[in-house]
Amino acid sequence: xxxxxxxxxxxxxxxxxxxxxxxxxxxGAFGSIFASIGISFMDWDLLTPPQAAGLxxxxxxxxxxxxNQAFWNTLAFAGxxxxxxxxxxxxxxxxxxxxxxxxTFFRVAxxxxxxxxxxxxxxxxxxxxxxxxxxxxxxxxxxxxDPVRWLSRDVALYSVVIANVWGAIGGGMIIFxxxxxxxxxxxxxxxxxxxxxxxxxxxxxxxxxxAPSMFFQTVLTTINAFQAFDYIYILTRTGNGNSTLPTMVxxxxxxxxxxxxxxxxxxxxxxxxLIILVLTWVYFRLQKKWGAPA
Amino acid sequence: xxxxAKKRAVWGDVLAFAMLTFGALCMVGPFIWMISTSLKxxxxxxxxxxxxxxxxxxxxxxxxxxxxxxxxxxxxxxIAAISTFGQLLTCSMAGFIFAVVRFPFRNLIFVLLLIxxxxxxxxxxxxxxxxxxxxxxxxxxxxLYLPAFLGGAFGTFLMRQYFLTIPIELAEAARxxxxxxxxxxxxxxxxxxxxxxxxxxIFAFMFSWNDLFNALIYLPSNxxxxxxxxxxxxxQTQYAGQWPxxxxxxxxxxxxxxxxxxxxxxxxxxxxxxxxxx
Numbered sequence: 001x002x003x004x005x006x007x008x009x010x011x012x013x014x015x016x017x018x019x020x021x022x023x024x025x026x027x028g029a030f031g032s033i034f035a036s037i038g039i040s041f042m043d044w045d046l047l048t049p050p051q052a053a054g055l056x057x058x059x060x061x062x063x064x065x066x067x068n069q070a071f072w073n074t075l076a077f078a079g080x081x082x083x084x085x086x087x088x089x090x091x092x093x094x095x096x097x098x099x100x101x102x103x104t105f106f107r108v109a110x111x112x113x114x115x116x117x118x119x120x121x122x123x124x125x126x127x128x129x130x131x132x133x134x135x136x137x138x139x140x141x142x143x144x145x146d147p148v149r150w151l152s153r154d155v156a157l158y159s160v161v162i163a164n165v166w167g168a169i170g171g172g173m174i175i176f177x178x179x180x181x182x183x184x185x186x187x188x189x190x191x192x193x194x195x196x197x198x199x200x201x202x203x204x205x206x207x208x209x210x211a212p213s214m215f216f217q218t219v220l221t222t223i224n225a226f227q228a229f230d231y232i233y234i235l236t237r238t239g240n241g242n243s244t245l246p247t248m249v250x251x252x253x254x255x256x257x258x259x260x261x262x263x264x265x266x267x268x269x270x271x272x273x274l275i276i277l278v279l280t281w282v283y284f285r286l287q288k289k290w291g292a293p294a
Numbered sequence: 295x296x297x298x299a300k301k302r303a304v305w306g307d308v309l310a311f312a313m314l315t316f317g318a319l320c321m322v323g324p325f326i327w328m329i330s331t332s333l334k335x336x337x338x339x340x341x342x343x344x345x346x347x348x349x350x351x352x353x354x355x356x357x358x359x360x361x362x363x364x365x366x367x368x369x370x371x372x373i374a375a376i377s378t379f380g381q382l383l384t385c386s387m388a389g390f391i392f393a394v395v396r397f398p399f400r401n402l403i404f405v406l407l408l409i410x411x412x413x414x415x416x417x418x419x420x421x422x423x424x425x426x427x428x429x430x431x432x433x434x435x436x437x438l439y440l441p442a443f444l445g446g447a448f449g450t451f452l453m454r455q456y457f458l459t460i461p462i463e464l465a466e467a468a469r470x471x472x473x474x475x476x477x478x479x480x481x482x483x484x485x486x487x488x489x490x491x492x493x494x495x496i497f498a499f500m501f502s503w504n505d506l507f508n509a510l511i512y513l514p515s516n517x518x519x520x521x522x523x524x525x526x527x528x529x530q531t532q533y534a535g536q537w538p539x540x541x542x543x544x545x546x547x548x549x550x551x552x553x554x555x556x557x558x559x560x561x562x563x564x565x566x567x568x569x570x571x572x
Contacts, residue, residue: 004395004465006475013475017391020384021407024444028418029410035421046427092317095310102314108559109318112325115555115562117504119523120544123530124328127537133340135327142342166320174563198306227414230506234527249507252416257511262420269417280412 033273040266050263057267066242067268070251073157077247078225080161081168085221086214088165089172094206096173097180107173114170122234125163126151129235156236156245163231168224172217179213180206219283226276229253248272325548332542339537353542360533363543365518366525371550373438373521374502380442381449381498382491388445389453390479394465404454411447415507423511435519437512442502449494456490457483493561500551522547 006014040057044050061067092110096103113121128135129150137147150159187205196204207214229249236243241258243250248268256265331339332353334346341347357363391397392404426437460483468478484491506523513520517528526543533539555562 004469006395006397010475014391014395014397017387020443021388021445021450024446025406028441028444029413032418032421033413036417039420046424095314098307098310100307100311106314106318109321112321112552115500115551116548117523119506119526120547121324123526123540123544124324128324138342198302223412233506234530249416256420262424266420269420273414273417276412276414
């Protein structure tokens, strides 16, 4: 792999080709992370010079009602969204892998929400969920039921998870399909000759062979879950600039870019990043323990 | 296969087909509702008919009177096109170097790059916002496309994986003939990587076109210079309840990507599976 060793002038090309990436790493990624950590120890409204604030931005978080709401909402959202997305897209991929008639149509249909702007489709979901004359409530009242306040504080979590899962099934489906197609057909032929039932083939061949895809997809979906923003912004924003389901990203957006409390926003962003890093680390440890090769 | 096993397999197929059909309806249904509503007069918006009683295109010109959505679509397109160019160029250059050239700290740099995949953009956007504001670029479109010229983990990884499938002997032979790294890249590797470039281009364009978070931060309020995603979000707060108009706007925002998706479906799918496992 990569056997060319740069000589003389080629070193210049090497640097030129790599320069954007190195700059991106140094400034865009790691530089920005360190800068955010620095900012999290300050109070800065961008109008007056920054003031040293010590740990106060962090110390204030546990007692901040809005941040607490955002923190628990984010965990609840991820706890529902990740398993739902992974399991449903796995089932869809298993169905598609049976090569039934219409497979191409199904694949396109399931992928459609994934390519569509969540903002635009989110507006459609606001209508589906609208309290007065919303699509769902009209259906419910037509069947004699009572209208539901889909986007109120008590129900918004589930409504928002449904919209987000709806938009994420396509991506997972493709990852699982690629995994399924890389399983050698002989495995199934041998199993069939030995008289293995369908569920046995699924349990002893398909699922173990899909372990790397499942690991990859779970990590990816978890990272996405903690950064979910678009549907939440469109569906749950309230008139006063808050949300019926504020998440950590929503809270960071509000503190940093609506109220320009940069130190507060940076501290929340640091906490969010730590949560994602710790979770990813846990996933990798679990994967090592169970010995699934990825 | 014996007779009972065959019967079971058929029932499994029927069950799978029924579930896929139900799922596909849930996926496509909302889009059909969106199209249908955008073609209804506002007076009939609550009639719950899938096929409009009165077909009309009046919502589109009316939307234009309220909001310069044609400007916003153009802005989104410009930003997405420039971003895509920047990503294609810088990610394929880096991917080529990682795949073909041996140099000190190569693995370290590559691992650092992959780590950035786990870093949420909310932590990097805060200092970047401050810098762009300091540079006087707040409220312009530049902060939305300039970062695309600094590479990125997703694209670099994808291009590297593709370049690794090209036999290294090609590069070695070209070098013996006196070709420079730049020449090898532009005349051999880049032309061979067209499928990967196409897949990545579609993704880069889609991410930029659909982006709401960054556009909200940098172009929050000017209807003329902002993107279509922010335009729709602003429209939502001002014209709540005018569903046919809103659906007309939504349709205009999703249509370009969906059209490209239908035309280049296999590149979309290749892009995801290439990034996934190799």
